Amino acid sequence: MSASAARSRAQQQAIEQVETYSSHNYHPLPVVISSGSGAWLTDVDGNRYLDFLSAYSAVNFGHSNPELLAVATAQLSKLAITSRAVYSDTYGPFVEGLATLCGKEMVLPANTGVEAVESALKLARKWGYEVKGVPENLANIIVMEGNFHGRTISVISFSNDPDATDSYGPFTPGFVPVPYGDLAAIEAAMDENTVAILVEPVQGEAGIIVPPDGFLTGIRELCDQRRVLMIADEIQSGLGRTGTTFYCEQAGVVPDLYLLGKALGGGVVPVSAVVGDAEVLNTLRPGQHGSTFGGNPLAAAVGLAVVKLLETGEMQARSAELGAYLHERLAAFVGHGVTEVRGVGLWAGVDIDPALGTGRAICERLLAKGVIAKDTHGQTIRLAPPLVITREELDLALTALTEVLAEAAA
Numbered sequence: 462m463s464a465s466a467a468r469s470r471a472q473q474q475a476i477e478q479v480e481t482y483s484s485h486n487y488h489p490l491p492v493v494i495s496s497g498s499g500a501w502l503t504d505v506d507g508n509r510y511l512d513f514l515s516a517y518s519a520v521n522f523g524h525s526n527p528e529l530l531a532v533a534t535a536q537l538s539k540l541a542i543t544s545r546a547v548y549s550d551t552y553g554p555f556v557e558g559l560a561t562l563c564g565k566e567m568v569l570p571a572n573t574g575v576e577a578v579e580s581a582l583k584l585a586r587k588w589g590y591e592v593k594g595v596p597e598n599l600a601n602i603i604v605m606e607g608n609f610h611g612r613t614i615s616v617i618s619f620s621n622d623p624d625a626t627d628s629y630g631p632f633t634p635g636f637v638p639v640p641y642g643d644l645a646a647i648e649a650a651m652d653e654n655t656v657a658i659l660v661e662p663v664q665g666e667a668g669i670i671v672p673p674d675g676f677l678t679g680i681r682e683l684c685d686q687r688r689v690l691m692i693a694d695e696i697q698s699g700l701g702r703t704g705t706t707f708y709c710e711q712a713g714v715v716p717d718l719y720l721l722g723k724a725l726g727g728g729v730v731p732v733s734a735v736v737g738d739a740e741v742l743n744t745l746r747p748g749q750h751g752s753t754f755g756g757n758p759l760a761a762a763v764g765l766a767v768v769k770l771l772e773t774g775e776m777q778a779r780s781a782e783l784g785a786y787l788h789e790r791l792a793a794f795v796g797h798g799v800t801e802v803r804g805v806g807l808w809a810g811v812d813i814d815p816a817l818g819t820g821r822a823i824c825e826r827l828l829a830k831g832v833i834a835k836d837t838h839g840q841t842i843r844l845a846p847p848l849v850i851t852r853e854e855l856d857l858a859l860t861a862l863t864e865v866l867a868e869a870a871a
Contacts (some may be wrong), residue, residue, distance in 0.1 A: 472493050472504065488821075490825065492510070493505045497512065497520075497524025498525045499525075499847065499849050499850075500846055502524065509831065510833045511833065511861075512524070515845045516728065517835075518696075519724055521701055521728070521848050522724065522728065522847065523849035529728070529729050532765075532766040533759065533762065533763050535762075544753050549756075549761065550758075551762040551765065552756050554765050555568075555570075555756070558769070559725075559734060562768050564715065565736045568734050568742075570732070570733070570756030571733040572731040572732065572752060574611055574723060575611025575616055576733055577696065577733040577735050579611075580735050582615060582657075582659075584735065584741055584744065585602055585657035585690050585692065586602075587749075588690065588740070588741045595656060600635060600655075601636065601637050603636075603637045603657070604637065604658075604659050605638070605639065605640070605641040606621050606638050607664055608664065609661070614633060617629060618633040618634075641660075641670065641672070644683070647680065648683055655689050657689060657692050657717075658683070658692065661693075661695075662693050662698050662708040663698040663808070668838055668843070669843060670803060671803055677709060677712035681714040681716075691714075693719055695719055696720055697723060699721055699724070700723075700725060700767070701777045702780060702807065702845065703780065703806035704781030707719065717741060718735055720733075720734075724767065726763060729763050730760050732763060780806040780807045783850065784804075784805065784807045787844070790855070790859050797866060799811055799812060799866070800814050809844040811843075811844060812841050815840060818869050820839060820841050823866075830865060
């Protein structure tokens, strides 16, 4: 048996194990990863791949980032979990640092992105009843069509993706969907019981949809006029991905609540948070909301290390500079197997001409050439490399994409 055949069998056995014993709620690419460093992943056979997914932006600062690993290792050797039943020496510095980074007053910690979203929905309703004075059980929250905020029952209640909603009803009421980018529709949907507008500043899962000019500033103005909270889900778009700490900065707006996750854990541990001002977060009192693992000592230590990485501005500058180069190169693909390119910073949605195949088929071809990317909504592939990637590594991946499109068109 050849070495290559042996490697293939090793990969296949690992894949078969997952397919046999794991629920099938994902459709992974056929590769078994065992290690990662910087922008690179290595499979169980020793083959290397450029990571253009970054775990959906959870690994903004690269795999095995030495600064983050040093902090995590040191904290693991001391204390990992306590629950919020006691104070820990890492929690205070973390929440202060994150609040300061966001220009806000308080932090509500959690673990996953959807947990931050759910927490924000509860906070908005509670603020609406106890501060704004909305009659009990009448609060509504305006949401965007094409959104992706997670997959809990309440969050999928305002999804219009059949994959997320089919066979899961009945759903949670109190949400009013409007078209993304349509300020007039938002204004028409608002009434005296509206407590919040929830928006992804850039819609990620939908295919990296960048909002039209004036959209976010218009939401901010409507919220100010009607005393409504603006909630910005920056779980994917935030923490350097778009070339600034938050995409909202590029629109010149500050939301009432930031929702953060993914990259906040540095690619090491799950960390998420709702960050806002005291008027909203102080509506919570002991026993009314909680999370056993939220704000644990390990998560807080890593989260603070992420904050410190972002305080220098270096990661944001890399994303802006290399992102401009990425989009300049990607623009040349339009009309050559690609129908449209969207995005900002080191984040792009590339729509594949259906004549060449599906987004999944193109991603599988890219995998064969040593690049990991992921499709969404049929024809779109998402490109989101770690912010530590180099221009030379970008060129390697773009060369692979050039070859894949040419081969698919042949």
